[in-house]
Amino acid sequence: MPELITLGETLILFSPETDGPLRYVDRFQRRAAGAESNVAIGVSRLGHSAGWISRVGDDEFGRYLLTSLRGEGVDVSQVRLGPGPTAVMFRERGLLGRVDVFYYRRGSAASFLAPDDLDPAYWRGARLLHLTGITPALSASCRAAVYRAVELARANGLAISFDPNLRLKLWSLAEAQAVLRDLASRADWVLVGLEEGKILFERRNEQEVAEAILEAGAGAAVIKLGTEGASLHRRGERIHTPAFPAPRVVDPVGAGDGFDAGFLAGWLKGWDDVDCLRLGALVGALAVTVPGDVEGYPDWQQVQRYWQGTAGDLVTR
Numbered sequence: 675m676p677e678l679i680t681l682g683e684t685l686i687l688f689s690p691e692t693d694g695p696l697r698y699v700d701r702f703q704r705r706a707a708g709a710e711s712n713v714a715i716g717v718s719r720l721g722h723s724a725g726w727i728s729r730v731g732d733d734e735f736g737r738y739l740l741t742s743l744r745g746e747g748v749d750v751s752q753v754r755l756g757p758g759p760t761a762v763m764f765r766e767r768g769l770l771g772r773v774d775v776f777y778y779r780r781g782s783a784a785s786f787l788a789p790d791d792l793d794p795a796y797w798r799g800a801r802l803l804h805l806t807g808i809t810p811a812l813s814a815s816c817r818a819a820v821y822r823a824v825e826l827a828r829a830n831g832l833a834i835s836f837d838p839n840l841r842l843k844l845w846s847l848a849e850a851q852a853v854l855r856d857l858a859s860r861a862d863w864v865l866v867g868l869e870e871g872k873i874l875f876e877r878r879n880e881q882e883v884a885e886a887i888l889e890a891g892a893g894a895a896v897i898k899l900g901t902e903g904a905s906l907h908r909r910g911e912r913i914h915t916p917a918f919p920a921p922r923v924v925d926p927v928g929a930g931d932g933f934d935a936g937f938l939a940g941w942l943k944g945w946d947d948v949d950c951l952r953l954g955a956l957v958g959a960l961a962v963t964v965p966g967d968v969e970g971y972p973d974w975q976q977v978q979r980y981w982q983g984t985a986g987d988l989v990t991r
């Protein structure tokens with residue numbers, strides 16, 4: 675029985691070896707990418723059990739995803755096969771570090787995820803459900819599965835965290851707003867990047883975004899502020915933590931999921947809000963230091979070395 679349960683689509687990511695328009699790129703590295711499985715991997719590295727519910731194609735890419743998630747210690751016992759193929763995405767790195775994505779995911783196996791894929795027995799004893807706003811954008815059955823997950827979480831006493839992960843290539847802003855604001859209202863924590871929060875809630879700044887989230891009914895709003903750190907808002911209260919200085923920035927994608935993983939792992943450890951924010955900031959900062967979404971996420975020993983200030987030592991103590 676995992677402590678954290680999440681559900682969503684993981685894709686095969688083809689990451690370009692060179693920058694510029696994809697028509698000129700002829701070498702790619704194959705990786706796994708998915709906001710929810712990224713969080714599951716991050717939490718698992720930090721010493722907590724995580725289960726990922728999904729569907730993958732009954733194909734070589736699906737087998738690769740299962741092997742790689744299993745290798746990261748994530749429970750994949752609730753992943754089913756087919757009926758469509760494993761989804762694929764390409765990233766493009768343009769000028770000034772701008773990253774664009776191209777999805778080939780319509781009709782994918784994960785888009786067939788449905789409420790019946792959620793086994794109620796799996797939820798007994800779990801502590802936390804992590805959702806993103808990507809899953810409900812994939813299909814009507816995925817959206818129904820997300821709402822079933824909320825029901826199962828509530829029935830079994832799990833806390834719920836929600837990262838809207840606004841993806842306007844998957845649906846219109848109006849559709850996203852209707853569903854994601856509703857999901858936000860059901861969450862104990864809404865973890866959101868400031869820029870997407872402004873778009874989603876049509877507010878102008880951090881304070882207003884946090885107020886909109888709390889007014890919707892969420893327990894707390896955690897606003898990710900990039901190089902400015904992160905803040906946690908409850909009614910009448912704001913806690914802020916500065917960003918952990920990234921040793922170097924190689925690939926910014928995956929930092930938000932890394933932050934979520936650190937924050938949620940802190941909660942699983944029973945930590946207070948400040949320490950949860952600090953662990954989130956550390957994982958988010960380390961995520962950007964190497965290529966790939968999750969490759970930079972630290973394990974628990976690395977976290978301790980950073981806390982003790984010995985991570986830069988050449989000889990590991």
Ligand code: KDG
Nearest residue numbers: 707708709808927928931967
């Ligand atoms: O958060 C990083 C994700 O955007 C990425 O890994 C892919 O889940 C993904 C998506 O649907 O865009």
